[in-house]
Amino acid sequence: MTDLQGSYDDLFTAVPSAFAALLDEGDVGGSVAVFVDGEPVVDVWGGYADAAREVPWQRDTLVNVYSVTKTMTALCALVLADRGELDLDAPVARYWPEFAAAGKEAVLVRHTLAHTAGLPDWFGPVAEVYDWPAATARLAAQAPLWEPGSAAGYHSLTQGFLVGEVVRRITGRMPGEFFADEIAGPLGADFRIGLSAEHDHRVALTVPPPSRDEDYTAGAAAGDAATDAPGPAAGPDAAPTPAPTAFRVRDGNSVAWRRAQIPAAGGFGNARSVALVQSAMACGGSVRGVRLLSRAGRDRAWEEQFSGVDRRLGMPISWGLGYGRFGGTYGWGGWGGSTVMIEPEARMVVAYVTQQMREPAQDTRGLDLLMAAYDGLQGLRTGG
Secondary structure, three states: OOOEEEEEOHHHOHHHHHHHHHHHOOOOEEEEEEEEOOEEEEEEEEEEOOOOOOOEOOOOOEEEOHHHHHHHHHHHHHHHHHOOOOOOOOEHHHHOHHHHHHHOOOOEHHHHHOOOOOOOOOOOOHHHHHOHHHHHHHHHHOOOOOOOOOOOOOOOOHHHHHHHHHHHHHHOOOHHHHHHHHHHHHHOOOOEEOOOHHHHHHEOOOEOOOOOOOOOEOHHHHOOOOOOOOOOOOOOOOOOOOOOOOOEHHHHOOHHHHHOOOOOOOEEEOHHHHHHHHHHHHOOOEEOOEEOOOHHHHHHOOOOOEEEEOOOOOOEEEEOOOOEEEOOEEEEEOOOOOEEEEEHHHOEEEEEEEOEOOOHHHOOHHHHHHHHHHHHHHHHHOOO
16 A cells, blocks of 8 residues: 555544555545644645656645635635625626626626626637736626526636636735735645745646546536537627637646636645635634634525536536535535535535546545545544
8 A cells, every 4th residue: 555644543544545545546646634623633645746756745745726726716705705895795897897798787796606607618818817917808808608697607717717806806916815815824724826936846737647648628627518609799690609718737737827826726735725724614714713704604605506407517516605515515626636525514624635637527536535534523423
C-alpha cells in the first residue's frame, strides 16, 4: 500500500485506507482531509506532484480544484448577504447596471448562485477569461437562454464572473482579494482565487485521464449537454447557436489561468484548506473562533432554489445557493475529481483534492472517501 504522510484519528482509518487505494490504482497524487467541529480528524497526503512521479506531494502542495472554487465564491456572497450589504432577492442590475442589457432585468442575485440565470455557456475566446473587464462585459451584453429562475443549467465557468462582479461592485475589491481579506486570511487557510508567482513551485499541474493528453476538454461541463436556442442576443431568424468554448487541460495548467481570477474554476488549495474554510458552513457559520456569518446566514445557503433536470449536466439536481444539495449533505466537485462535501448535522467536512483526472463517468473517488468518513463518524457517535 502507498505510504501516506500526515495524521488521522484511528476511528477514521477507513479514509486514509481508501485514499491509499486510489494511489495504488495509479492516481499520481493528492490530499484528503476530514474536519469535525472545525478540527482535523484526517489530514493526509501522498503520491507525487508531477506526472513524471519525481517530486513527492508535500504538505503544502497546491492544486487547481476547478469547480470546488464555486463554494468559496458563493461563501463570499453569503458573507455579504449576512452583513446586509447584498440582497439576494435584488436584481443583479441593482449592483451592476450594465447587466440589465439584452433582457436580463429580471435576473436576481440568487439566480446567479443557483445556476438559473440563463447564462450557462462561455462563447468567447479562452484568452478572454483572463481579462476580467472583457469577460464581465461579454456576459453583461449576453441574452439569457431561458426566463431567469425557470430552469437550471450548470454555469460551469460563467457563475464565477457573475457572482464575482457583484462582489466587486459592492466592495470595490476583486473576489480573490475579498476572499483573502475576509475569509482565508482570518482563518489562516492556504487557498487562493488567483495565484501569484511566488506559489508556482507548490503547484501540482493537472494530469489528464489515462490515454488522454493536454488537449482533453471539459466535455459536458463546458456545455456539451443539450444546447438551447436561441443563442446570445439572438432573434427568431438568428443562425443556430454556436458551440460553447471548450477548455482544455493545457488551459487550466497555463500560467495565465493561475494568474487570472476565475472564481468558478481557478481556485488553488489543498484538502486541508478546503475543509477548513467550509467548516464554517458545517459549524453554523463560525470555525476556530472566527465567525464568518450567522447561523441563519449559513442556513440560507441550504434553501432549495431549483429541483429538476439540469440542462447542462443532463441529470436531476437540487441547487441551493452556491452548493449542490444531496439530502442533508451539501457541496460540489471540480473537473478532475476534487470534491468537498459538508455534513452540517455532524459538523463534518470531507475534502479531497487531486491533480489526477479520471473520465467523469467512472469517477467516484470523492463519494468513496465520503462514505469512508461516515464509518469514522459512526465510531464517534458510538463513543469509539
